[in-house]
Amino acid sequence: MKLIRRSAIILIALGLLSLYFFGFRLSASALKTNQTIEFERTDFVDAETLNDNNKLVASNDLFNLYLDETTSYFKVEDKRSGEVWQSNPTEKDPWETDPSKPITNTAIEKQKSTLELTYVNKNGSSATINNYTTSIAHPGNAITKDGLRTYSINYIDGGFQVLYRIENLDIDYLFFPKYIDKDVFEGLEKRRILESLAYTGFDEEKNAYEIKAYESMSGIVRDRLYQIFYNELGYTLEQTIEENKAYGYTKEYEKIVFELAIQVLLTEKGINTSIIKDSIKETGDVKIANIALYPLFGTAISHIDDKETEGYIVLPDGSGAIIEFNNGKYYQNPYRKRLYGQDLALLPYKMREQQQDITIPVYGMVKENGGFAAIITEGDTMAWINADVSGRIDSYNNAYVSFSLRESEAITLGSGFSSYGITLWTKSIVDTDFTVSYEFLTGSDNTYVGVANSYRNYLREELGMKVTDTTRNTVVSTEMLGAYDKKEFFLGVPYNTTRSLTTFKQAKKIIENLEDEGINDLNVLYAGLANGGLSNDIEASFDIEKVLGGKKGFDQLVKSLGQKDIDVFASVNLMTASKYNRFFDQYAYTASRLNGKQAFAFNYHYPSRLPYTETTYEHSANDFVINPLYYQAIYNKLEKDFDYDQIHMATIGSKLAGSYDKANVVYKEQAIYLQEQLLKQIDKEVMLSNPLGFAMPYASYITDLPTETTLYSIIDDQIPLLQLVLSGLVDYSSTSINLSSDRSIDYNFLKVIETGSNLKYTLSYDDSKELINTEYNNYMSTHYVNWVEDIKEQTEELNRLGIHKGYLINHERVINNVYKVTYSSGLTIVLNYNLSPIVYQGKTISSMDYFVVQGA
Structure with missing residues (x-):
């Protein structure tokens, strides 16, 4: 009997343990299968049998599309302006006839190519080739006739497809x-x-x-x-x-052959160019890593008839940037940057340099007689924007997109003198076509404002973004800092405790103080509200911190402020977690790196730029990066406890993370789909922080838009491209003015005026000195009593100007560091960022000041 009882107890215990570890598991979301371009090899005709070098392929009211069958080059004629846009330069580069210029055969061949491929072999070695001498026109040798074409063409409704067979036919x-x-x-x-x-x-x-x-x-x-x-x-x-x-020489001939097709379609605005994913064929263990699509499309030569070409390249870096043609900076690094910032699952083990991210998939070029806006509509998570000026390798200023077909991670094996590095790659190609949509600009639209308007229209027409900006006065976003963890000691024994910077009652006092100063247009973003505070656990519930006042206190705050039309956005983070509820959850729900390890959002030690876990300094452990397959399930559980109408998504819509477990790879392309499905489901007002383009239509309010670009040496100026896209569509604010450590308050306030932004301040009721010797000392300037007067003065000044009675419609540089902005209301302002006064239309504008040219 005792044996039976003992066995029963053991079975029950094992059952409970199994239930604890494996029961009540979160369900993974399903991944969608992308609709890719239909492709059939039998539809193509060998180019060796074709000879029309100016075939009209498609035409509409605005454009004609022509194809040269003997080279696969195309051109688009803009009927409005007469401008002709060519896939490749058709005239000889002037450097070729100038003995003093160091042009190489590689540079000349790149000008004649439509694709540039980087591939890796099974040993990890990489090489870059273009498709000019490997497909478009093979050089002659004992086997191959000179100019042999190994591509074929398929004409389709509105355009054409070209299937390239890329191989080196030279004798090895x-x-x-x-x-x-x-x-x-x-x-x-x-x-x-x-x-x-x-x-x-x-x-x-x-x-x-x-x-x-x-x-x-x-x-x-x-x-x-x-x-x-x-x-x-x-x-x-x-x-x-x-x-x-x-004879002991074992190196074998490695025949490398790739096949891939591109598609060009004429549209009502210009053309769509695509790499067709289903057309890609690779050779054995040799894999394509990256493809540059039409690297010389629309390029601008440095001089025409001995006259220097005027114009610039438009980049979406941070708020936006421009590179002037022929700026002489060919000795600086060319511009090359991947869209959407770092993959949280693949953060480097050494912190990158501080820089702004690209959040919208658009770039452009403005030439004297016409320009274009290029929107990356498919494969954008794998895209890189490249730009360079004349004088480095040839006479051309260019901007183009390249696409990574796979993710990679560099790792180091061994140690000391025996260490060596290798690069790991995902096996499969990401499941998407790669498409760039070009809209041709002419007349008054041929500016960077026109580039911004193109993407603005794309948001509305293709992504369904609605106009939600109905405010007429300045909205002040107040980010309240709630609970945080701090190490304490009892009898010399350390322990962690949860402390408060701003309780709910104190938050109400801050708001009342601002209202007493006449600031009534407010919203509240409450950070560190639940599940551990500023360093949050997995958000599979919504447990409001008792140290702040608990659920009852928060309910009272929301109700009280709601009666004054002040929205309270509770901040939640679904992408990282400091810890899970159960031990084995970290193995179930954490994203994987390519090297098989769990992915962490590293807390970096700034002086060494290494994760704290790689140093001897004390710090909490790195946060886990959550597998995107579980965002939906986590939110579904959170929502059961979340009884509020406003929510702030701290990372969803703003950051991306994949997961690279060999058995179940989730690319960032799929992560966007998972985030988008989640955002579609949320039936609340959503605040997003500096969102990526796909998430913008889901935002009721946007915070933390950058007002500057990354100051790479090749860049000539920064512009509010991002704000020109969003102004008048949705309310947005700049980053918190009081948290900036590298710019003055005056500078940041001028940027608010220049970009049509609302104000944002990060505030705490208690003195932020309490954060000394904690992990949150980046919030060392948040004590609200120090900022009330600044908030009041800035709000009154913005309302007096009437900034928000219209939206930003134009922006231009007057002289260096002096800009003129125009709002739809008629308000025109000139801003001077110089350290000395300037004179504009007879009016002296002081340093770090502005002049109203025309009122609203």
Whole structure:
């Protein structure tokens, strides 16, 4: 009987343990299968049989699309302006006829290519090739006729597709035996010719004649050897490989062949160019890492008829940036940046330099007679924007997109002198086509404002963004800092406790204080509200911190402020967690790196730029990065406890994380879909912080838009591209003015005026000195009593100007560091960021000041 009872107890205990560890599991979301471009190889016609070099493929009221079948180059004629946009330059680069210019064959071939590929082999070595000499026009040799075309064309409704077979048809040195036995060689009829051409050495040990310059033979030598060995002696490549192996030379000929198709369609606004995912074929273990699509499309030459070309490249870096044509900065690094910032699942083990991210998938080029806005509509999470100026390798200023087909992670094996680095790659290609949509600009639209308007229209027409900005006065976003964890000591024994910077009653007092100063247009973002405070646990529930006043206190605050039309946005974070509820959850719900390890959102030690966990300094552990498959399930559980009408998504819509477990890879492309499905479901007012383009239509209010760009040396100026897109569509604010440590309050306030932003301040009731010796000392300027007067003065000034009675419709640089902005209400302001006064239309504008040219 005792044995039965004991067995029953053990079974119950095991059942409870199993229930604890494996029961009540979160359900993973399903991934969608993308609708990719239909592709069938049998529809294509070999270009060798085609010869029309100016075929009209498609036409509409505004544009004509032509294709040169002999090169696969296309051009678009803009009927409005007469401007012709070419996929490739068709005239010889002036550098080719100037002996003082160091142009290379590689640069010339790039100008003639439509694709540039970077690939990696099974050993991890990478190489970059273009498709000019490997598909569009093969150089002639003993096998291949000069100009051979290995591509084919398929005409479709409104455009065309080109299928490129990319391979090097040149004769490789491995076609020939490195060694030939002495007796065999001396018996050859062509011995003297072979000696003079290549076999200049004799290896006594092997008793064989040898090609000393084996791997560096010239093309002429290889062609002549091919005629002798293959046409006269009847050699085969297999025979050569076997002979080389017999003499200990085991390097084999690696035939690399890629196939991929691109599609070009004429639209009512311009063209769509795509890499067709289903067309891509690779060679064995050789994988394509990156493809640049039409790297010379729309490029601007440095001079036309000895006159320097005028214009600029528009970039979405931070708030926005421009690179002037021919700016002479060819000695600086060219611009190359991936969209949407870092993948949280693949954060580097050494902190990157401080910089702004790209949040909208648009760039552009403005030339004298026309411009374009390029919107990356598919494959944007894998896209890189590249830009460069004339003078580096050729005469062209250019901007283009390249796409990573896979994710990668660099790792180091071994240690000390025996350490070496390798790069890991995901096996499969991301499931998407790669599309860039070009809208051609003319007349008054041919500016960076026109580029912004193109993306603004895309948000409304394609992504369904509605106009929600109905405010007429300045809205002040007050970010309240709630609970935080702090290490305390009892009898010398350390322990963690939860402390408060701003209770709910204190938050109400701050708001009342602001109202007493006449500031009534407010909203509240409450950070550190629940589930551990500023360092949150997994948000699978909504447990409001008792130290702040608990659920009852928060309910009272929401009700009280709601009666004054003040919204309270409770901040939640679904993408990272300091800890899970159950031990084994970290293995179930944490994203994976490519190296098989769990993904962490590193807390970096700034002086060393290493994660704290890699230093000797005390700090809490890194946060777990949550697998995007579980966002929906976590939110569904959170929502059961969340009884409020406003929510602030601290990371969803603003950051991206994949997960790279070999058995279940989730690319960022799929993570966007998962985030979008979640945002569609939320039936509340949503506040987002500096959202990515796809998330903007779901925002009721946006905070933390950058007002500056990354100050790369090649960049010439910063512009409010992001704000020109959003102004008048949705209310937005700048980053918190009082948290900036590298710019003055006056500078940041001028940026608010220039960008049509609302104000944001991060506040706490208690003195932020309490955060000294905690992990939150970045909030060292939040004590609200220090900022009430500034908030009052700035709000009154913005309302007096009437900034928000209209929306931003134009922006232009007057002179260096002086800008003129125009609002739809008629308000026009000139702002001077110089350290000295300037004179504009007879009016002196002081340093860090502005002048109202025309009132609202």
